[in-house]
Amino acid sequence: MPDALYQRYLKALDTHRDHCAACATCTNASRCHEGQRLWDAFTRSQDAYLARQRSRRNAP
Numbered sequence: 001m002p003d004a005l006y007q008r009y010l011k012a013l014d015t016h017r018d019h020c021a022a023c024a025t026c027t028n029a030s031r032c033h034e035g036q037r038l039w040d041a042f043t044r045s046q047d048a049y050l051a052r053q054r055s056r057r058n059a060p
Contacts, residue, residue, distance in 0.1 A: 005052060009045035016042050 016038040020026045026035040 009049045012042040012045045
C-alpha cells in the first residue's frame, strides 16, 4: 500500500506543476497568488514527509 503522506506530497507537486504550465505569470523565481499557495502546500507536504522519514531513520 502506498504511503499516503508521500502520495499527498507528490500530488501537491503535480498540482503546482500543472498550474505553472497553464499560468502565464508563474516562473521558478516568481509566482502568482495561486501559484504561491500551491507551492506552499507542496513544501508543507514535502517537509512533513521528510521529517517523518528522518524520525523513522533516527528511531531505535
